Every structure is written in C-alpha cells, then in structure tokens.
Amino acid sequence: MNDKPAGGILIIDDDRKISNLLRLYLEKKGFKVSVVLEPEEAEKEIYLQKPELIFLDYRMSPLTGKDLLEKIRIRGNDAPVIMMSAYRRRDGDMEMKRLGALAYLSKPFDFGEIESLLKKIFPRR
C-alpha cells in the first residue's frame, strides 16, 4: 500500500451533509478526497479512482453498502474499507469482518476514532 494519500480517499454515502462533513475533516487533515452520492455510481468510481481508502455507508438505497462491498470483493478489489453506520457498533462488527471491512465506524463520528484509524492505515504520514 502506498503511504502517500495522493491516491485519495473515496467517501460513498448518499447523505450529502454527512459526506461533506467527512470530506471537510479529511481535507483538513491533508487528504485528497472524493465523494460519491449515488451508490450505483460507486463501483465505477472505485475502478476509475483506485482509492487507497474507502469510507462506505452501510445504509444506502437502492444499493446498500453491504451489497457494494460484496460486489467489489467478488471482483477482486481489496481496497481498505471503513464501513459507516448509524446502527449500533455490535450489530455490524461480525458481519463487517466477514465481508472484509477494515473497521466499523458508528455515527455520529468520533473524530478521535477516525484519526487513530487513519494512523493505522497510513502509519508513516
């Protein structure tokens, strides 16, 4: 994995306000960030942008974050994914692990938690 954030972070969440907040936070941290609001477009963007990290919302329509993750994993994409959800953390943990998500991030965000995840993914930054 490239330690430079140049490959960028992709946020996939159909909630524009939340996506913007997260983008703002990540950009302030110096990351290059793109946002996809339509889950149907997400897969295409993943292949085009080749992000180094994906923030993926669990609950989207018509395609859920879980469906999307399954889809990209089947096609061999192993980009690190942080699954976001307003559901309680415990419900998601097991399932996310099964699907190969790196971490599970509950909403509302704890920026401290995001920061430690970023440090783990990009240790030399």
Next chain:
Amino acid sequence: MKEKTVTIPFARFERLEQLAAVLESIKESVVITDRHRRIIYANPGAERMLGYSRGEMAGKSSSRIFEGIPGNPPHLADFVEEKADAAGWEGEIFNRRKDGRIFPVALTVSPVLDREGAVVGYVGISHDITRLKEYEAARRRETERIEAEVIRRTEELAGATEKLAAQQARLDAILSGVAEGVVVINSDYVIEFMNRMLVEWYGERTGQKCHQAFFGRKTPCPVCGVKEVIEGGKDFFRFETTDRRKRHYEVVATPLVEPSGRRRIIEISRDITVRKKTESLVREKNLQLTEINQELKRLLRVKSEFLSLISHELKSPLTVIKGYLKLLSDKQLGALGSDQEEGLRAALTETEHLEYLINQFLDIAQLETGKYELVKKEFDVRPLIRDCIRTVKESVPSQKIRFRIAVGKDAGIINADKNKIRQVFRNLLENSVKFSPEGGTITVRGERREDSALFVVEDQGVGLAPRDQVKVFERFYQVSSPLTVKHGGLGLGLSIVKNIINLHDGEIWLESGPGKGTRACFTIPV
C-alpha cells in the same frame, strides 16, 4: 339209642342220590344236625368254609363253632333253635374257621321234621358274605363321603350365593351411582339393561333397539359398538357420538361373553357436551391468540423498523451537528472568540449528551426485544475497568474523586461479552460519580466465588432507601433527590445494566442505606 331202619323205594333213592350230589357240589356250606345240634352231615362247601374236615365235624355240636364269637348275640344257638323250631330262621352272624379267622355269613336254619311233624334235626345253609360285607362297607363309606361332599358343596354354594348377592348389590349401587350411562345390548341391538343414569337421560328403554331408543334411527348407526365388538370381534372400541338430543358422548364398548359363547356388549357413555363446548371455545380462543400473536409479531417488526428508523433519522442529523460543532470548537474552521468557543463547547457537550440518551434508548429497546445476542469470549476484565475509570474521570475532570481497583487475578478472567461488560462498568461508575461527594472514593472490587465472579462498585455517596434499591432497575425510574435533578437522564442506565447481567445468567443487586453509600453488586457465572 337204637337207630331206626328206613326203607327207601328205588325211584326215591335215585332222587335222594341226586340231591346228595347237589349238596356235594354247591358252593354254600350245608350242615345237618340232629335235634341236639350234633353234626350228622357237612358238605364240602362246609369243609371249605370252616376249614374242618367232615370227620372232624361229625358228631360235634354245631353251636360250639359260632358261640362266643365277638359280634354275635349271646346264646345265639338257643335263640336260633327256638326260632328254627317254629318256622326256620335266617340272618347274618359271624362264624369261626378252624384257623380262628372270624368271618360273616348269611345263615338259614330250617328244622327237619319227621312224619309226625316233630323236629328231629336242623339244616343250616350258610354263605360266606365277607366280600359282600366289604362291598357294603365300601359303599357305605362312599355314601358317607358323598353325603359329606354334598353338605360341603351345599355350604359353599350358600356362601357363594351370599357373596354373589352382596356383589350384585354392590354392582347395582355402583351402576346406579356412576355418572356414566351403562347399557348392555345384545347382538340383535336390543337393550337388555340400562343403569339409572341412562334411564334418567332417555327414560326406560329396555327391550327396544338401541339405535331407535338413543338416536331415533330405524337402522343401526354408521358407527356402532355392536357392529365393532360383536361382529368385528374387537375387545375395545371407543368412539364419540351425538344423540338425538344433540348431546355429545364418549362411548367405550367392550364385549360381555357368556360361558356359552353368546356375545353381548356393554357400553359406557360419558356425557362430554361441556368438554366439547370448552374444546370448541379453546379452539376459538386459540385462533384469537394466534391472531394476537401475529399482531404482536407485526408490532415487534414495526418496533424493530422503528428502532432502525430512529437510529438513522436521529443519528444522521446528529452526526452533522456534532461533527461541525467539533470541527468548529477545535478551531479547524478558523479562529474563535472566547464567547464563541464557550458557546460551541456547551453546544457540543449537550449534543454528546443527546447522543448518549439516544444510545441508551436504543440499547434498552434492543435488549428488551430479546434480539440481542451476546458475543462471549474469555478476557481479563481489569484493563477494561481501568479504561472505564479513565473515561469516566475525563467526563468529570472538575470533580475530585479517587478511584480504587481491588480485583484479584482469579476474579479478573471472565467469559462474557466484552463490550456489554464495558457498558455495565461505565454505567455503574457514572452512577457512582453522580452521587459521590467531593473528595469521595469509588472502589471496584472483584472476587472469585464457587461458580461465579462477583464484582462490586462501591461509593461513599448519599445512598439509597430500601424501596429505591429495587426500583432503580426499572425503566425510567428516577430516585427523587436534588442530585438526580442536577444530573438528569432517562433513568435507563441501571435497567440496561440489569438486562445485560441477566443475559449473562448473572445476578445484580444493590446494598445501601441513606447516608451509607451504595454497593452495586453483580455476578457473572464462570
């Protein structure tokens, strides 16, 4: 005394010879005496019977042979002679053989008369009746035995008859006392017996056809005890039926077989009308319950969907609010004046509190629907306790409270859902902090018991009245105290804790008293 010479004509002589030959050959004993009982003739039959030879007997007194024999009357010879003189005598006496053996004989004594009719001697004909006597004795014994047997049997029969009568009386009492209807029906469907209960139900119907009497039918019923038991040969046939009065019965038919082989049936009927009605009612209620159950399931689903909606719809805006407040107050979006900073910090604190309340609400809802599944694993609870204390301390930096941990290694390792146990310690510690005085100490103790680990979170706070110690575990229950007013909350914390501990099959309780501090104790089975 000079003997008289008798001249006998030839023809007569020939006859005499024939007679003599007869006397010589017959089985019976023939002894002829003169009138002084001296034996003048004894035939071979007499020799065989008495064991004396004719020579030994000739001239001897016949009476000496049977006189003095036990069983014979005294002076028997005189008596016989007297009788014989008149018209002859016959009777049974005992005689004695030469070898001393005594035996019974049938004796006929007839006088021998001369031409003038004077007795000149006697003819005694006797017959050994030993066998006859034995036979008679045997017959007598047999007769006695039979008589005794007849008496015994008669007594037995009398006893049996009495017993039978008692049994009959008892049976009558039972049959008329039972709540079931009892009927005996023969192979022609004719009622031979009805007990009192059945008579009460249908009136006296003995002699009528059962299908007519009970069901108003001209032909036998489609389901019929007579057919099944008598024709079908079943030993037991149970069926349910409804009579012409629309009452329901459970009937058990069994065979009643006479020694002659003639079969009848006995039917015992129980009125199950009430049971049937109850069953129908129960069925109806069950149907209603099923509907209610389905409705409850639907409501549960609605509740679950509602929870999901709350999660999303409340938390999404909260994410945006909290996120921007955090970015603002961390000055990531520009410098702030002190008033702005203070205002933003207050807004952030309240937002975090709102998040905490929503989480509590979701927790209790999830725990109470029973949908929560524990993810158990073995872990050391001590680092987790330290972690919780750190977090709680950070949330009340101004309060000067000391924390102590006294958990031994043996109690520290537990098999439980780590995240949920974290929640338990967080809740209990936050509660203790809320009610602790300035400078107080909160102690977390742990000890290993026989089949569980016991944990205690102990404070030196205001304590709880006994009434509150149980009530605090109820949802939305708030202890009425100025401190509660100060700290607010939904009153869900301890209810969540109790649910989590119960999910682990553990127990939780409080030990406290007003002014004595509070000990929150719980166990986790090991």
